[in-house]
Amino acid sequence: MASLLSFLIFASLSLVNAKSNSTLTPINRDLYHSSADLLEEIKALVHRHPDKLTVETIKTGNKGYKAEITVVTYCRSRKETDDRSKFRILLSFGQHGRELITTELAFRILSILSEEQFLPDVDAASLNNTLDKLVIKVVPMENVNGRKLVEGGDLCERRNGRGVDLNRNWSVDWGKKEKDYDPYEENPGTGPFSEPETQIMRKLALTFDPHIWVNVHSGMEALFMPYDHRNTTPDGAPSEQMRSLLSKLNNVHFHKHCIIGSGGGSVGALPTSYTHRHTNGFVIWPFFPLGPSIGTIVYQGLKFGFLRVPISANALPTSYTHRHTNGFVIWHFPPLGWLLGHPAWPCFIVYKRIRNKFHVTSSLSFGCYSLVSSRPAWPLEYLAHGTATDFMYEVVKVPMAFTFEIYGDTTASSKDCFKMFNPVDVTTFHRVLNDWSSSFFTIFKLGPYQLDGNSSKAMASSSEKFVSIDEYLDGYLVERRNRYGQKMEVLDVGMQEIRTYFRLFLLSSVLLLFMFCSRIARSKSSRPIVSALPI
Template identity: 45%
Template sequence: MGVVLPLRFLFVVVFVEVLTGFHGVGCSSQPPMTPIPFDLYHSSAALLKEIKATVVRHPDTLTMETIKAGNKGYAAEVLVVTYNRQTEDVDDQSKLRVLLSFGQHGRELITSEVALQLLSVLAKERNMQRADLMSLHKLLDNLVIKMVPMENLNGRKLVEAADLCERRNGRGVDLNRNWGVDWGKKEKDYDPYEENPGTAPFSEPEAQIMRQLAKSFEPHIWANVHSGMEALFTPYDHKNKTPEGSMSNLMDFILREVNHLHFEDKCLVGSGGGLVGYLAHGTTTDYMYDVVKVPLAFTFEIYGDSEASSKDCFKMFNPVDKLVFNKTVDNWTVAFLTLFKLGFLQLRDNHFAPSADLRKWVPFGGLVDNDFSKILFREDGKLRFYELPLALIRKHNRIFPHSQKINLFMFIWSINYKEILVILLKIIEG
């Protein structure tokens, strides 16, 4: 969602500062504004140049395109990088499709730095010590990843021109309020500077580009990457609840695993509207989930300094210490790899395209689980019903050999819906 500075809080700050100014007190004690430390951060031009150079060096796995749009005298362009390693074993149509957006708010520079490092890992130019490279490369063969490293380039340029609190695009619209789900609704503490939704849903070229990209790509996983706090959000942003159904449970499970593995359970996990402290209307993630029908739709808040002054926006939204910067970028790079793995395995094992019977089911990703079929059926085709629970446990124990919690969840998750239906049909047929 990107953290909004509360209007009432800003009013109190201004009111107090006016009073202290009139009385000549405290003027010299105001905290300084932290400038962008360009020894840590790339400029927008340098970052995009490095990303394009990376793509050029790896034409076998990476491609890119710059999509342009504009209206009413305002123009925008969005760079989209695609990772897709062609192999003979996996057809593109069976691959998991992932869409990631970074830098939707101009002041959140740290998000684009994560995008740059993640791309370098996908290109095999950088290795992460905590990543299992063998299983990682095998996993990546089953993915198509489209990455937008800097969605709001015009807003980013304003930040680099010293408007360090700017989150909106080049004509003052919050791109994360310009989408069609519950667009334009305003809360009591609505701040037009922070949350201007535009003149209509998708009035902004950047939002139009992202909508067209999402609808044409039809991703299975979406992540909108922000900063301002540390949180892993599911829908919804515009109401204080999570969606109903199995996908909501699956999203919650994946995020809690990511939180435990990489962030010591310190991140908030749940719906954005329920946890962030305010409701947000017209957000990208709510549209991705409700309209584009992305099964796994997330908003990530990757860093926030709660002790920074509300006026020191760069420090509030971005790490300024080198060690913290490196830790943030490294942790989130590996967290994305875990997200890819968990998302792929969960969707593959829970969203099947059924054929004539269970033995011929093709899991998501185009891989046939022949061992599982052999366990469940004898050579004459009779079902070994009494072995079903053990078979399911053994199946998921091979996927997550060191996690009893995941295995228990997967066992409970697996014995439902289509598998139960097919098993019951087999029993009825004798």
């Protein structure tokens, strides 16, 4: 029996390895634009609709690295583009190079805004009435340099052209590293806003001052709100407003399939009383089907007996674990399987981690029942530090700041990144674009009403916002560097020192003013009092 079991395990592992070494899915050029073609198509779209759309390309660079970002502004009356009474929405796509589907969604939304494409079952007059009140800025491809690396063959690349994750390069909780930190995936850069792309986006956000921000990604299906760097959401009315809007989107467009909550939160992780957790996850050996064996697991309304098997980080051979994505293998040995008419052969399931969820990636069954299904299971905490959405909410004070994950293939190999992050067939491709573009127009319609009367940010042009000295100096220096290019690169080294000297200057000025006022007060008090009456 032992030899038979060993043979089955060996055969199972051989199948897994054969599958993981199969040909990786290439970019489907029939479905996806190249980065150059997509941006050209978008610029041509703008030129065909000058009454609604404008476009600008913002360029900057430092230390020999250059970047540019295209920004498209939608406003039904171009002369009102700077009208601060309008509701302002800022959307960013393509922050990670490998997530091609997000940039295609940007193009679809712009095509609908320009009325070259249309949403089904939407009244045009009602839609136009909604859009009259909005100014929408769209960044269709934030990470152009990283996208070019993907098109050059590095299909798993998410970072920018010099290896920095743009969604870890913002200042809120920057640089903190979790236990599962992957330097290849999550390099935060040499400091907050060290990258030209984040410098451009930061300045755009501070000057535009949006009411809604959405950062669009792929890898799973989720509607996230702050915070990414801790497993909680904001307190009070702002949190309820964001959650309410996301729930409506989930119900109307996604049949409650999307995860909703904090980007760094844990949504019902398995209790540690019957799991052994380590960096890569946990292992449970369930005994089916009657239980309890040593304890009971309740999963999706079903009860299963289980036996807890402690493991260490190195307990599973690396030859069949997906270490890069924190995956692992679980064998299920259901000795009571014969009670349901099945032999007591083992089965195994391969899990891998995608963002804060563990997914089944492959399985091989010899007639046993499994605890899990093909749906995402067992979300775990996944904290991300230095993200754009946390900066938008905490610093820019955007009332509604979101991160959307629009697609993920949980069955794809961890190395098959194009398939993991992008639809590969035409049906799924168009379904994703149709569903998510419709959801954005629901945001355009409901967002202003959701915030009306409750938002802490006034929509009138008289609204003002205090900006810290650090924020002001960062913006000033970035603008100077953009204007003078290489001549101003030395400011990268001296920005912190300049801020320090500026604070010291302010402090010394206050002290001198205080001393001057004190001296005047003392001189007045020591002066003799002369009577105004004749003696």
